[in-house]
Structures are given as structure tokens and as C-alpha cells.
Amino acid sequence: MHRRNATSAVRVGQYQDLSDAHGEPIAMTAAYVFTSAADAAARFSGAAPGNVYSRFTNPTVRAFEQRLAAMEGAEDCVAFASGMAAIAAIAHARLEAGCNLVCSRDVFGTTLSAFRSYFGKLGIDVRVVGLTRLDEWRTSIDERTRLVFLETPSNPVQHVADIGVVASIAHAAGALLVVDNTMLTPVFQKPLRFGADLVVHSAGKYIDGQGRTIGGAVLGAELLMDELRHVRRSLGSSLGVMNAWLLLKGIETLELRVEAANRSAGELASWATTQAKLGRVHYTGLPDHPQRSLVCRQQSGFGGVLSFEVGRSREDAWRWIDALELVSIATSIGDTRSMVTHPATTTHCRLSIEERRLAGISHRLVRLSVGLEHVDDLLADLEHALATLPAFDAKAQAFEPDLLPDTPWRSS
Numbered sequence: 001m002h003r004r005n006a007t008s009a010v011r012v013g014q015y016q017d018l019s020d021a022h023g024e025p026i027a028m029t030a031a032y033v034f035t036s037a038a039d040a041a042a043r044f045s046g047a048a049p050g051n052v053y054s055r056f057t058n059p060t061v062r063a064f065e066q067r068l069a070a071m072e073g074a075e076d077c078v079a080f081a082s083g084m085a086a087i088a089a090i091a092h093a094r095l096e097a098g099c100n101l102v103c104s105r106d107v108f109g110t111t112l113s114a115f116r117s118y119f120g121k122l123g124i125d126v127r128v129v130g131l132t133r134l135d136e137w138r139t140s141i142d143e144r145t146r147l148v149f150l151e152t153p154s155n156p157v158q159h160v161a162d163i164g165v166v167a168s169i170a171h172a173a174g175a176l177l178v179v180d181n182t183m184l185t186p187v188f189q190k191p192l193r194f195g196a197d198l199v200v201h202s203a204g205k206y207i208d209g210q211g212r213t214i215g216g217a218v219l220g221a222e223l224l225m226d227e228l229r230h231v232r233r234s235l236g237s238s239l240g241v242m243n244a245w246l247l248l249k250g251i252e253t254l255e256l257r258v259e260a261a262n263r264s265a266g267e268l269a270s271w272a273t274t275q276a277k278l279g280r281v282h283y284t285g286l287p288d289h290p291q292r293s294l295v296c297r298q299q300s301g302f303g304g305v306l307s308f309e310v311g312r313s314r315e316d317a318w319r320w321i322d323a324l325e326l327v328s329i330a331t332s333i334g335d336t337r338s339m340v341t342h343p344a345t346t347t348h349c350r351l352s353i354e355e356r357r358l359a360g361i362s363h364r365l366v367r368l369s370v371g372l373e374h375v376d377d378l379l380a381d382l383e384h385a386l387a388t389l390p391a392f393d394a395k396a397q398a399f400e401p402d403l404l405p406d407t408p409w410r411s412s
């Protein structure tokens, strides 16, 4: 029966033990008891279903996988110890020497550096393209491409990829399209519907939503999930049982939380567009987002992350950040508490000036992950911090932030 997400979130993947407990039990075990030697042999060979060892499968982890699969509308899901473990498992499953991987430039930083550092040296060509540049996707994807990887909307500048078009380019070359859906969650975007083959999540962001743990997941067709279960079983990147339980409970409130964050982020973004001391505002929910029609076709919401340029310089941006009293200075996203970060000197500090220019990340740019505080309190905090900057009109003035010299705090 078709159920809506709010129902699936609290009803799918309920694993029961013998206690009649209403809450999901935590199956805190490494091993499982077989009924006979023949049963052990059958389970090991895969001829019979059932748990064998918690590196392979665990009922609490399985409940989390089923619940997330229902939310994403996927045939199946495989959970991992972290988002990076999930992404690495896809690469281990599908890549081999001599093939290539095509990845958008503005993905989560560690994603690209992991591909380059650990798969590049195995003889896999890692090709990087502009997220919105269909011409670059077309010329980079060829018959040796196995995986195409993107994240949409991008972080922090909210460029949007046309998942359907990139999927058809990938499929014409026989490659699989992987979409990192961490930012919007299945509540606001379902990439599988637009032709993506695999969806990946960093589950410690919105899915846990309370900043308590890390975890990861891959979703897609059953055959692909079987491959990933083998990678997990052999390489050991399994999700811990306690963490699976936290994530299982986190999903229950996912929709409520991301809808609240979406509403507040929308209000803060429109406020930001009216402020003379703030420059460009990046949020897919703004009516003048340059890809508005694609956004409306592909997303049913805009999420809780936005970014904007503050003041005239890095000094102004830092001064504004330091003047915030409520918002935490932290680099994650998707927590109950709002967080602010200065991408150029933290999450994106390893990029060259040219790479930062291509990614649209100036020294004036700040990123906000909007939490569950009352929006009026957040607004008051942002306004109060802005009042500490001298008056001028950032929107009327042209800046060349990308020509800023390399700065001493930049680690290389």
C-alpha cells in the first residue's frame, strides 16, 4: 500500500524482539545463533536468509535501511559507518583500473579528494566538471566512464544540476549516475525518480538531525545493493548498531525538522536580499534563483542551508561571524542548532584561488545551516551582528574577491 513519507518514517522497519516493546530494540550483538550446523552452512552460503555476523547484517541496521528506503522510494538501502564509507563502497564496487569517474567540481570536499587520493593511484582517471555545464559532462563522459557523481544543490553556492539530463548522458555511455542527496534529503528531492541509479546520504546530517552521530547510506536497485553489501561485508565499513538506532529514531522527525528549517531558511534568505551590507545571496528558494524552473521541477523544497556575502572583505565576514551570539561557529549542517561557517578559510581552504573562483566562493561568503531556533531569534541575531559593520552598500558596489591574494591562514 502506498504510504506517505510521514507515515513511513515512523512505521516502516519496525524490528520486533520477544518483549512486546513498542520502541525498536537495539540488537547489540556480534554473532547470531544457528539452529543447526546445516543452518549455519545455509546462511553462510546465502542459500537461507538470516543473520550471520554483525559486520554482514544486523536487525537494527536493517530496520534503519528499510525505513530510509521507504522514504527515498528505493528498492533497497545499504547502510555504512559514514557518508564517506558509503561513497568509498560505491567506488570499490564499480571502479577498476583503466576506467574513469566523472565528478562535479562542487561536491563535498572530501568526496573529491578521496576519489583522487585513493582511486587515482589505482589507475582510475578522475575527471572534474562544472556542475551546471552540460557541455563539460558531455565531453568528459565516454565509454570508459563507470561512475558519474554529483551533488545538487551544490554547497555552499546552491547551483543546481539537471539530474535527468546528466543521467541520460551517463546512461548513453553505460555509466551509473550517483547523486549525493544529503543536502535536501528525500523529503525535498528524490533523485531516483529523475534517473539517478544510486543515491548517497551522509546520515549524520539531516537524517540524525541532532548532531549525535555519523553514518551513511546508499540507495537504489536491489542488484546494486547486493554488490554494495558484499563490499561492506569484505571491507568492514558497517554501521554500528547504536548509531543505526539513533538514525532510525532521527528519521522519525526528519520531515518535521527539514520543513521547519526550510521555512526559516526561506525567511532569512529573503531578509538577506534586502540588506545593503550583504552582497549576493545563494538559496534555491529565492524567486530570482538563476535556475528557478529547474529548481521547481526537481525539488519540492529548498532545504535549510543558504549562503551570502557579508561586507567588503574577509575581515568584515569574520567580524560578522564573531558578533553572532546565538548561531554556533561550526562546519557541519543539519543539526537542531544553527551553524555558521566561512567556507574560504575552512571547508574550502584547500582549493586554489582559481578553484575557489570557479566554485563561486569569495572571502566575503558565509554559509548558514539553519536549525530549529525560532526564526525571529535567528533574525535578531543576524541583524545585531550586521549592525556591528559600518554602513555601505554591498549590492551597489563591485568587488573582485577572487583576486584576493593567498592568505597566511590558508593551509595548502
Ligand SMILES: *Cc1c(COP(=O)(O)O)cnc(C)c1O
Pocket: 082, 083, 084, 085, 108, 111, 151, 180, 182, 183, 201, 202, 203, 204, 205, 214, 215, 216, 333
Ligand atoms: C558530510 C558530508 C559528506 C560526508 O559524510 P560523513 O558522514 O561526514 O563521512 C558527504 N556529502 C555531503 C554533502 C556531506 O555534507
